[in-house]
Amino acid sequence: MSDINAIAKQFTDFYYSTFDTNRAGLQPLYRDTSMLTWEGTPIQGTSSILEKITTLPFATVQHKVTTLDAQPSSGSVASLLVSITGLLVVDGSENPLQFSQIFQLYPENGSYYIFNDIFRLNYG
């Protein structure tokens, strides 16, 4: 499981640092088969997902990861499931929002792409 956890950590660090500085830079992580469910809205394919991500209504955002869990997600390919909970600081607000996000990553040419992506804010 140590490899899985290291890959999940590396992916999560890259994903959120890119999201928080240059959202359009996430494009290479998605494919036309990729699915995003954003706050209950299903979106499919690289261009639709990128359009959603890059037009979210905030100027600045910062993801702070609280928990990170990973598991192999298949008995036959080296895919993995990554589950994150954390805090989202939007436009420098002093009241961060809790979020949870899960990814399923599929291996491709020595790297990974996002097949599944589900994002939710958690209201208390």
Place this chain on the structure above:
Amino acid sequence: MSDINAIAKQFTDFYYSTFDTNRAGLQPLYRDTSMLTWEGTPIQGTSSILEKITTLPFATVQHKVTTLDAQPSSGSVASLLVSITGLLVVDGSENPLQFSQIFQLYPENGSYYIFNDIFRLNYG
């Protein structure tokens, strides 16, 4: 996606109603390849998972689902990813805890079993 959502809803209703009334009744949902990560602790296989679930330190528990999302998790088999956020009422407490849980369900003989299960409490 409507079938996926209906299956996810049916599974979630069954899982939490069983968890909240008869935890040992969850045994048929797991296999020896199943993985549970419970608050960061990885556990594998039906008997270890059931031992964990049935010895959790509370007398009564009630899951209240706030959000439920589902996606197909494979291009080749009819597996699905189910993501839940909600509230956990432990021993009748007036202060429910927020939780998030994800499952990957694999098809088998016209039904589904749990391959992946990741549970986290979300502290504010």
